[in-house]
Amino acid sequence: MPRPYEANWNFLxxxxxxxxxxxxxxxxxxxxxxxxxxxxxxxxxxxxxxGKPYSAxxxxxxxxxxxxxxxQPKN
Numbered sequence: 001m002p003r004p005y006e007a008n009w010n011f012l013x014x015x016x017x018x019x020x021x022x023x024x025x026x027x028x029x030x031x032x033x034x035x036x037x038x039x040x041x042x043x044x045x046x047x048x049x050x051g052k053p054y055s056a057x058x059x060x061x062x063x064x065x066x067x068x069x070x071x072q073p074k075n
Contacts, residue, residue, distance in 0.1 A: 001030040005039035025066030
């Protein structure tokens with residue numbers, strides 16, 4: 001989630017509410033979760049810290065929870 005956080009968060013929220021996208025799982029990342037949450041409130045996002053190898057693994061685990069073995073969304 002890039003800055004400006006509030007505007008981008010609102011845009012993403014609107015996308016997520018559309019009929020064609022609301023059934024999909026979403027994995028969100030940011031480089032500054034504290035600043036994001038200060039702007040929009042509590043957010044279920046992963047903070048990517050440059051140089052921390054576990055961050056990419058956390059994101060991949062979240063993606064695997066949302067998709068099946070063929071890359072299709074789990075229902």
